[in-house]
Amino acid sequence: MKLVKTRDGSFTVYNENAGEHYHTISGAIEEAFEKHVNALGIEDGMYILDFCFGLGYNSIAACKDHSNLHIIALENDIEIIKTMKNIEIPEILSVEFDFFRNIVDSLDVTDSHNNRIQILLGDALQKIDKLPSMYFDRVFFDPFSPKKQPEMWSEDIFQKIYNKMKKGAKLSTYSCAKWIRKNMVSAGFKVIDGPIIGRKSPATIGVKK
Ligand SMILES: C[S@@+](CC[C@H](N)C(=O)[O-])C[C@H]1O[C@@H](n2cnc3c(N)ncnc32)[C@H](O)[C@@H]1O
Known part of the structure; x- marks a missing residue:
């Protein structure tokens, strides 16, 4: 795992097989807050699906200033979860991250505000079928990215995720590619622009009608 410091002071990882960083280098933790957590709006007690947990930034950013969240996270690489143990975290998320940095030991941790993160280890394309x-x-x-992992962005997967969401529930993603949005719309989502962070084009929000 090659750690790379991003411009907000948080670290990302460069994955040699995918030939990609796990986050934007303009700011990994900023991306978690702006493209996901703040873009969707989180309320106490919500049920959240983290589709590709990685270093857990999105899930843990959601826990900041919230309570009673139940987050189910899908991830197939135990090595990236191990990396959380010793990674340096900027002050903005350090207290929250410390609750979860050893999550690889049990894959199920609850913090002092009763936010629970439960990781289902394995292929997200199959684990999704097991969820309510x-x-x-x-x-x-x-x-x-869609270029590296087109199978993750298919209409079929969006449809499966859509079925797991409540009416009015929202999904965030960083891509705004036309064919991705088309797959989302075919699966039933209403698609709107998300925030523009670290790149020229907007992120995407999908709302279950
Ligand atoms: C862009 S990174 C996710 C970053 C993460 N959300 C974070 O906040 O750190 C993509 C993640 O998807 C995981 N992944 C790739 N293929 C997968 C699959 N088939 N099932 C589950 N996870 C997968 C990778 O191991 C990697 O951790």
């Missing part, structure tokens, strides 16, 4: 229907209020959709 009409259950999630928010989804952080954060796989590697």
Whole structure:
């Protein structure tokens, strides 16, 4: 795992197989807050699906200033979860991160505000089938890029996720590619622009109608 410092002082990882960083180098933790957590709006007690947990920035950013969240996170690489143990975290998320940095030991941790993160280790494309229907209020959709992992961005996967969400629930993702948005719309989502952070084009928010 090659750690790379991003411009907000937080670290990302460069994945040699994917040939990609896990986050934008303009700011990994800023991305978690701006493209996912703040873009969707989180309320206490929500059920959240973190589709590709990685270093857990999206899930842990959601826990900041919230309570009673139940987050189910999908991830297939135990090594990236191990990396959390010793990674340096900027002050903005350090207290919250410390609750969860050893999550690789049990894959299920609850912090002092009763926010629970439960990781289901394995292929997200299969694990998704095991989750309850009409259950999630928010989804952080954060796989590697459509170029590297087109199978993650198919209409079929968006449809499966859609079925797991409650009516009015929202999904965030960093891509705004036309064919991705088309797949989202075919799956039933209303698609709107998300924030523009660290790149020229907007992120995408999908709302279950
Ligand atoms: C862009 S990174 C996610 C970054 C993460 N959301 C964070 O806040 O650190 C993509 C993640 O997807 C994981 N991944 C790739 N293919 C997967 C699959 N088929 N099932 C589950 N996770 C997968 C990778 O191991 C990697 O951690």
